[in-house]
Structures are given as C-alpha cells and as structure tokens.
Amino acid sequence: MPEGDTVFHTATRLRAALAGSVLRHAQLRHPRLSTMELTGRTVSGVRSVGKHLFLRFDDELSLHHHLMMDGGWSIDPLGTRWRRPGHQARVVLRTDEVEAVGFLLHEMRMVRVAEEDRLVAHLGPDLLDPAWDDDMAALAAARLAAEPSRALGEALLDQRVLAGVGNVYKSEVCFLLGVTPWTPVSEVDTGEAVRLSHDLLYRNRNRDRYDRNTTGQRGRGRGVWVYGRSKRAQGCLRCGGPVRVAEQGEELRERVTYWCPRCQSGPGPD
Structure with a gap:
C-alpha cells in the first residue's frame, strides 16, 4: 500500500486541480455508483486520513476510496492521453481545464460528509492530520x-x-x-x-x-x-x-x- 505521504500528496494535487471547479463531465465506473450523476456539481474539497481519500462535492456528498497497492490518480490538461489502460479507470472528472482520472481505486462508496469519520473511526491518530499536536x-x-x-x-x-x-x-x-x-x-x-x-x-x-x-x-x-x-x-x-x-x-x-x-x-x- 502507499505510504501516508503519498496519499496526502495525492489529496493536495487533487485539491489544487479540482477544488472550487464545476465538473463538465463525470463518470463513476463502479456497479454501485454508475447511476450517480456528478456532472454539473462543484468539487468542494479533498481530504486524506491515513491512507484513505475523500473527494467532496456540493450537497455534502463525499466519494470515499483507497489506493491500495495499485491505485492512483492522473491529473492532466484536457486532451492528454491517459497513462494507463482505459479499462483500469474507475473515476473520470473533467473541468474546463483539466481531467482527473482515478485508476484502480478501491473501497469506493459515496457517503455524506458527516459520515466520513465513521469510515475511519478504526484508525489510530493520523500522522499527517493538520491538527497534529x-x-x-x-x-x-x-x-x-x-x-x-x-x-x-x-x-x-x-x-x-x-x-x-x-x-x-x-x-x-x-x-x-x-x-x-x-x-x-x-x-x-x-x-x-x-x-x-x-x-x-x-x-x-x-x-x-x-x-x-x-x-x-x-x-x-x-x-x-x-x-x-x-x-x-x-x-x-x-x-x-x-x-x-x-x-x-x-x-x-x-x-x-x-x-x-x-x-x-x-x-x-x-
């Protein structure tokens, strides 16, 4: 699995590229989420907790996922050729300027932002928690x-x-x-x-x-x-x-x- 710093860095990159932007196109390539419509929503933030990632949207929705051993995100200008095979793409998000593709993401589920803590309640203190003291x-x-x-x-x-x-x-x-x-x-x-x-x-x-x-x-x-x-x-x-x-x-x-x-x-x- 990736180290916590890799997940934190991924969250930072996603936040910089997507936060505050309207999604002009969105796909969730997962059986449980394929009918969830995100096009037109605004990305409100990105949060990492240990090795877990939460991609937040307006209406207080949050996409929880884990990179495990083989997952990762590519963030590139629109029109850039994907770096991994298309069949590995699990999430595709496009704004007016960039396309973010999540490949081989695991444990994907859509929850309310208020439910995020429940999904990571079993974890010990997050070494990269901004509130670390x-x-x-x-x-x-x-x-x-x-x-x-x-x-x-x-x-x-x-x-x-x-x-x-x-x-x-x-x-x-x-x-x-x-x-x-x-x-x-x-x-x-x-x-x-x-x-x-x-x-x-x-x-x-x-x-x-x-x-x-x-x-x-x-x-x-x-x-x-x-x-x-x-x-x-x-x-x-x-x-x-x-x-x-x-x-x-x-x-x-x-x-x-x-x-x-x-x-x-x-x-x-x-």
Missing part, C-alpha cells in the same frame, strides 16, 4: 505501547495504532532507532518512534514518492538509509555494510522489510 502524539505512543511483546515493525504498520506508516517508513524508523524490525515494542521509546514517524512523513508530505527522502542527504541514491538497498553495490548508507531483507508479518499481512545488522541491534526473522 502533543496530545495526538501521546495517544499514538500509548497505542504503540499497548502490546509490548509485539514486533515493532508489525506495530508500526498497523493502521489501528497510528495511520500513515508503510513499508518504507517502517524500515527507516527502525533504522533510526537502531533496532531491528523484530525488536519487541517494550524495548524501544514509543514516544521517539512516533516522533520519527511523524517527522519523516511530514517532511515528505509534498514530495512525489520517487523523490522521498528520509536521510536529509542530497544526491542520487542517498535518499534512504536501508529501504531497497539490499543490492551489493548499495548497502547501508551509514556504514556501507550489507543490508538484509526478509518478509515480516503473518500470512497475508507479510511485508518486505530491510535492516542493517551492523547498525541495528535486536532479533531477526525466524
């Missing part, structure tokens, strides 16, 4: 500490604990804490884990995912400490040693994770 950080840390024997990497990915962390940030936060992703939560400072998670996502909230940077260093190939750096020619950005890679999680929730055995202490995979 010390109280939200403390709540996230408490949720992270609630299962002390749980592996840190798994806990960070649990959107019910804190919303927004994906595989990249899981690996990078564990690296910055100096522990492996299999280290029990009880052995880390959960407040610091939340602070790092929020800081990294916040710094990247307006970046394209291909420009994501967790190191603060400039230069090609220097944007991350360990994630994706398991090839021999790369290695750990700090020590230069080999980066290991393994799956973490149970059954369908397994996710790839990276770590440096020199810079990070703690248990490894079974």
